[in-house]
Every structure is written in C-alpha cells, then in structure tokens.
Amino acid sequence: MKLLKILDMREYGTQGRTKRYCLFECPMCLEQLERVKTEGLKSAQCKTCTNKLNAKKAITHGSTKTKLYKVWSNMKSRCNNPKATFYSNYGGRGIKVCKKWDKSFSKFEKWAKSNGYSTELVIDRIDNDGKYKPSNCRFVSVSKNNNNARHSMVLKHGIDYLSEVCECYQNTDITQEEISVLLNISSASVSNLVTGKHNYI
Ligand SMILES: [Zn+2]
Numbered sequence: 001m002k003l004l005k006i007l008d009m010r011e012y013g014t015q016g017r018t019k020r021y022c023l024f025e026c027p028m029c030l031e032q033l034e035r036v037k038t039e040g041l042k043s044a045q046c047k048t049c050t051n052k053l054n055a056k057k058a059i060t061h062g063s064t065k066t067k068l069y070k071v072w073s074n075m076k077s078r079c080n081n082p083k084a085t086f087y088s089n090y091g092g093r094g095i096k097v098c099k100k101w102d103k104s105f106s107k108f109e110k111w112a113k114s115n116g117y118s119t120e121l122v123i124d125r126i127d128n129d130g131k132y133k134p135s136n137c138r139f140v141s142v143s144k145n146n147n148n149a150r151h152s153m154v155l156k157h158g159i160d161y162l163s164e165v166c167e168c169y170q171n172t173d174i175t176q177e178e179i180s181v182l183l184n185i186s187s188a189s190v191s192n193l194v195t196g197k198h199n200y201i
Pocket of ligand 1: 026027028029030031045046047048049
C-alpha cells in the first residue's frame with residue numbers, strides 16, 4: 001500500500017514489544033489506514049479489498065466454471081473422440097455437437113447459465129437421436145435421496161444421463177456404490193464402466 005506518513009512506535013503483542021506504525025492508503029478503495037510499517041508495505045491493498053479480490057477469483061476460476069467446462073469437454077469427447085468411454089453411443093452412431101457449441105465454450109456456457117444450469121445437474125438430450133444443440137438439450141438432476149426415483153430417471157432419460165453420471169463420478173463426488181444403485185447393475189460392472197473398460201449399453 002502507499003505509505004503516506006510515518007507515525008509513532010506503538011505497543012505490539014503482549015510481550016511489551018513496540019513496532020513502527022505508518023499511515024497507508026489502499027490503492028483500491030483509497031481508504032487511509034494505520035498499520036505496522038512492514039505489514040503495510042508488504043500488502044498490495046487493504047484486507048477488505050483482498051477479500052473482495054479473492055471472492056472474484058473464486059467466481060471466475062472456481063468450481064462452477066470448472067465443472068461446466070468438464071460437461072462441455074465430456075460432451076465433445078463423447079461425440080468426437082473414438083477413444084471416449086461412451087463414443088459408440090454418440091459419435092459412433094452419428095450424434096454430433098452443433099457447430100456453435102463445438103467451437104466455443106463461452107457460447108455453451110451462456111446457454112447453460114440461461115437454462116438453469118447448476119453444478120448438481122447433468123446435461124440431457126430431449127430427442128435421443130438428435131444432436132447436442134440448444135433446442136434439444138436441458139439439464140436434469142441427479143437425485144441423491146431416492147433410489148427408486150433415481151432409477152426411474154435413468155429409464156426415463158437414457159444414456160446421456162448415465163454417461164454424465166459416470167463422468168460426474170470421474171470428476172466429482174458420486175460413489176461407485178451410488179452409481180450401482182442408480183443404474184441397477186453390479187458394483188463390478190460399475191467399476192468397469194467408470195474406468196472405461198466396457199459400455200453399459
Ligand atoms: Zn481497500
């Protein structure tokens with residue numbers, strides 16, 4: 001911070017020590033504060049502004065963006081990369097990502113955020129034979145509370161849901177046991193599935 005004025009020595013801590021205090025100005029909020037000289041010189045801005053900066057960083061680089069970015073890259077991978085776990089159900093049978101989304105994460109992100117995306121949701125295609133495009137996609141929830149409800153979700157939503165869930169597993173906090181219940185298959189199958197050794201369908 002900018003040093004404005006050298007002040008007096010003041011008691012510091014409990015052991016009778018003293019330290020030099022100075023008047024500083026925070027370059028961000030322009031507030032004037034009295035701080036220990038060494039500490040004031042070391043910090044770029046006041047604590048309030050540091051907290052604000054950190055909060056902003058968390059939003060820009062935080063988990064929401066990372067997770068949505070994963071949704072986007074997994075979607076592209078399923079359609080474009082023959083080595084992807086679920087390629088045979090996507091790219092392998094002609095399912096594509098529309099040009100707009102394929103080229104631009106920010107366009108996908110914009111659509112996702114204005115269509116109710118939140119981190120616990122997975123992407124789902126309405127027409128199972130249609131491509132990934134705004135008019136054919138929505139977000140559905142991975143319910144963690146009701147096993148029957150989850151199983152019927154799988155039946156209802158099909159493979160996109162399954163693959164997203166498994167990719168969620170690879171990237172987040174769903175256990176193999178939960179997937180086993182979710183897909184109504186054995187733990188061994190889940191293990192093979194999430195490690196990409198075989199396809200569920
Ligand atoms: Zn400040």
